[in-house]
Amino acid sequence: MKNRIIIYFTAILLVFTSSLIAQEEKENLFVDSLLNKMTLEEKIGQLVELVTPKSVTKKMLSNGNVSSILGIKDADLANELQQIAVEESRLGIPLLFTNDVIHGYNTTFPIPLAEASSWNPELIEEACRIAAVEAASNGTHLTFAPVVDITRDPRWGRIAEGSGEDVYLGSILAKARVKGFQGNDLKDKSSIGACAKHYVAYGAAEAGKDYNTVDISEITLREIYLPPFKAAVGEGVVSIMSAFNDLNGIPASANYFTLTQILRNEWGFDGFVISDYNSIPELVNHRFAQNKAEAAAKALTAGVDMDIAGNDIKWSVYAPHLDSLITNNIISEDILNESVRRVLRIKYRLGLFENPYVDIEYYKTNMPSFEERQKTALQLAKESIVLLKNQDELLPLKKDLKSITVIGELADNIHHPLGPWNTAPILENVVTPLAGIKNYVSENTEVIYIKGCSVEGIDKSEFGEAIDAAKNSDVVIMIIGETREMSGEAASRSDIGIPGVQLDLVKEITKTGKPVVAVLMNGRPLTIPWLDESVPAILETWFLGDQTGNAVAEVLFGDYNPSGKLPATFPRNVGQIPLYYSHKSTGRPFNEDDKYTAKYLDVDVTPLYSFGYGLSYTQFEYADLRTSKEFYTKDENIDVVLEVTNTGKRNGEEVVQLYITDKFASVTRPVKELKDFQKVFFKAGETKKINFTITPDKLSFYDVYMNKIIEPGEFVISVGGNSHDYITTLFQIIE
Numbered sequence: 167m168k169n170r171i172i173i174y175f176t177a178i179l180l181v182f183t184s185s186l187i188a189q190e191e192k193e194n195l196f197v198d199s200l201l202n203k204m205t206l207e208e209k210i211g212q213l214v215e216l217v218t219p220k221s222v223t224k225k226m227l228s229n230g231n232v233s234s235i236l237g238i239k240d241a242d243l244a245n246e247l248q249q250i251a252v253e254e255s256r257l258g259i260p261l262l263f264t265n266d267v268i269h270g271y272n273t274t275f276p277i278p279l280a281e282a283s284s285w286n287p288e289l290i291e292e293a294c295r296i297a298a299v300e301a302a303s304n305g306t307h308l309t310f311a312p313v314v315d316i317t318r319d320p321r322w323g324r325i326a327e328g329s330g331e332d333v334y335l336g337s338i339l340a341k342a343r344v345k346g347f348q349g350n351d352l353k354d355k356s357s358i359g360a361c362a363k364h365y366v367a368y369g370a371a372e373a374g375k376d377y378n379t380v381d382i383s384e385i386t387l388r389e390i391y392l393p394p395f396k397a398a399v400g401e402g403v404v405s406i407m408s409a410f411n412d413l414n415g416i417p418a419s420a421n422y423f424t425l426t427q428i429l430r431n432e433w434g435f436d437g438f439v440i441s442d443y444n445s446i447p448e449l450v451n452h453r454f455a456q457n458k459a460e461a462a463a464k465a466l467t468a469g470v471d472m473d474i475a476g477n478d479i480k481w482s483v484y485a486p487h488l489d490s491l492i493t494n495n496i497i498s499e500d501i502l503n504e505s506v507r508r509v510l511r512i513k514y515r516l517g518l519f520e521n522p523y524v525d526i527e528y529y530k531t532n533m534p535s536f537e538e539r540q541k542t543a544l545q546l547a548k549e550s551i552v553l554l555k556n557q558d559e560l561l562p563l564k565k566d567l568k569s570i571t572v573i574g575e576l577a578d579n580i581h582h583p584l585g586p587w588n589t590a591p592i593l594e595n596v597v598t599p600l601a602g603i604k605n606y607v608s609e610n611t612e613v614i615y616i617k618g619c620s621v622e623g624i625d626k627s628e629f630g631e632a633i634d635a636a637k638n639s640d641v642v643i644m645i646i647g648e649t650r651e652m653s654g655e656a657a658s659r660s661d662i663g664i665p666g667v668q669l670d671l672v673k674e675i676t677k678t679g680k681p682v683v684a685v686l687m688n689g690r691p692l693t694i695p696w697l698d699e700s701v702p703a704i705l706e707t708w709f710l711g712d713q714t715g716n717a718v719a720e721v722l723f724g725d726y727n728p729s730g731k732l733p734a735t736f737p738r739n740v741g742q743i744p745l746y747y748s749h750k751s752t753g754r755p756f757n758e759d760d761k762y763t764a765k766y767l768d769v770d771v772t773p774l775y776s777f778g779y780g781l782s783y784t785q786f787e788y789a790d791l792r793t794s795k796e797f798y799t800k801d802e803n804i805d806v807v808l809e810v811t812n813t814g815k816r817n818g819e820e821v822v823q824l825y826i827t828d829k830f831a832s833v834t835r836p837v838k839e840l841k842d843f844q845k846v847f848f849k850a851g852e853t854k855k856i857n858f859t860i861t862p863d864k865l866s867f868y869d870v871y872m873n874k875i876i877e878p879g880e881f882v883i884s885v886g887g888n889s890h891d892y893i894t895t896l897f898q899i900i901e
């Protein structure tokens with residue numbers, strides 16, 4: 167019987183493998199035969215993306231000078247341009263339409279950093295699926311997302327676009343997002359291609375200044391910054407965007423080591439690489455190329471296949487220079503052919519040769535309903551909220567309070583909840599915090615809104631009115647933080663405190679003696695030690711998209727018990743940055759009794775809120791953490807079990823986090839690293855057994871020769887509700 171089963175499964179595997187091989191052969195044949203028919207001009211055309219349709223002429227399309235267009239958000243226009251490419255160009259190669267669909271297309275979901283706070287990959291995948299179908303229905307074939315840059319510097323504005331500081335969480339969410347955009351079948355009309363960006367180490371910009379230099383060791387590159395890209399490649403991502411930054415002396419958009427040696431040769435990536443906007447001509451500014459022709463040669467040779475040329479073909483570097491570079495034998499045509507092959511391959515995989523046009527009718531019947539899409543947006547928004555402080559259980563608030571004062575510019579503005587990077591948002595869909603609160607309270611509750619002050623600026627003229635209103639209410643909700651323009655690209659800040667006079671206003675309001683709830687809206691961790699000390703309740707809501715107000719209200723009034731956990735550390739002040747939980751031990755680990763240890767004279771060494779931190783309206787207790795045995799060989803899985811109890815009076819979800827510490831190693835290892843997590847629902851009083859399986863790869867690390875190894879020795883497992891409070895157990899790896 168057993169033999170028969172083995173034969174049966176081997177047969178299935180053989181059929182499956184041979185069908186994959188057949189598919190690959192068919193694809194190669196198609197691509198190669200097309201390539202053989204192409205002129206040099208047409209080949210170069212396949213490596214050019216223009217931005218916005220205004221820059222594209224009919225002649226360029228019929229000549230085959232353009233491969234791709236960024237920024238079309240209209241199915242009719244997409245079809246019109248596609249028709250010229252398909253019907254009027256010599257070879258009829260379809261155009262590829264791209265957009266930056268970062269956190270939603272029409273439906274705006276929370277910013278990616280907020281989504282990461284949900285620690286819910288399935289829900290994030292669902293949101294990306296919705297974004298994909300909305301984008302596809304308007305003509306998009308490929309999104310420049312996900313952003314998988316790890317960053318440990320909250321000054322960097324683009325922290326808002328990614329998943330925060332952690333390699334493991336970042337890799338899991340990279341996969342979820344690629345899966346959400348691409349679905350199970352790239353040709354499905356509800357799928358779009360994904361593009362993992364910005365390759366690589368863009369988030370390590372010195373001093374958190376956007377576009378700045380990165381100089382890190384190869385071990386750090388491989389341990390921290392590459393894994394989320396590798397995870398995306400493993401999930402079948404079809405494209406990668408090369409970054410703006412200098413990386414160890416070689417700009418990322420001309421870096422053969424990362425673009426070819428690692429990405430293609432080591433990982434086997436066979437999709438295409440597109441440059442970031444203008445990053446090829448910027449090789450001249452890096453002083454890495456003397457002119458644009460040299461920049462084009464260096465980028466293409468390193469492995470950048472497509473050039474985002476900007477608004478005008480004359481800004482392209484590939485279009486005007488590749489011809490002479492090839493005819494003068496400065497670059498071989500084989501290199502060009504390989505890049506063209508990669509682009510054609512992805513167009514083929516996306517099904518563009520079979521179905522180049524947007525099937526407008528299809529989306530009329532196959533688009534998830536508005537209600538379904540907003541339901542996912544609301545669920546994700548609620549799960550993205552992190553409760554940072556809740557002294558004396560001030561929250562949740564009662565719905566039948568007599569009077570509530572809501573203060574802050576951010577409370578009553580429909581733009582800011584959208585956060586940075588929106589594709590095609592629908593402003594009428596945005597529920598502001600004020601609207602959400604008003605919808606929620608009982609008929610007998612009076613909600614008074616006073617702006618009090620703007621996010622930026624020094625005007626305090628409305629302070630008096632805000633103070634008077636506060637004095638007459640049961641509770642004051644202050645919606646404070648950053649504008650949506652204060653994070654995202656080119657939005658680094660050197661002071662990441664709460665801007666303007668907002669804190670001065672909070673100080674005045676607290677003097678009234680009324681209970682104050684601070685609701686933060688922002689795109690990065692902020693330095694808020696005073697707030698933490700002085701205000702009884704603080705909610706971190708980031709930018710939550712369309713459903714902001716409803717999500718905030720559900721949490722404030724207790725219809726949703728907050729479960730979000732921070733994906734990035736909150737420092738006490740800017741001087742502590744970079745501050746992250748998985749730091750190294752140092753030769754003098756911090757010891758408060760010993761002056762000569764790693765610390766500061768003027769600030770506590772700990773963060774204000776650690777990675778993984780977030781409170782709930784209930785409490786969880788961790789107990790009885792065990793492995794199934796004490797000794798394991800290097801290739802064995804390690805089974806871990808523990809018990810978690812909801813000891814409070816409310817139902818709630820907890821993100822159970824598992825960290826590992828390799829106690830001693832031939833290369834120094836972080837003090838702990840997240841290696842698994844589960845988001846689990848508990849009824850009040852309920853105890854659940856939680857099981858984890860640690861696979862051997864989770865114990866491995868790069869040695870100095872860049873081999874991934876596992877060393878024998880003792881390991882600590884720490885499991886808890888954040889990276890700071892946990893219970894531990896030990897196990898050993900033996901030869």
Ligand code: BGC
Pocket residue numbers: 236266310363442443655
């Ligand atoms: C950004 C990319 C984006 C591109 C195209 C650049 O400025 O860095 O993230 O995909 O523009 O919009």
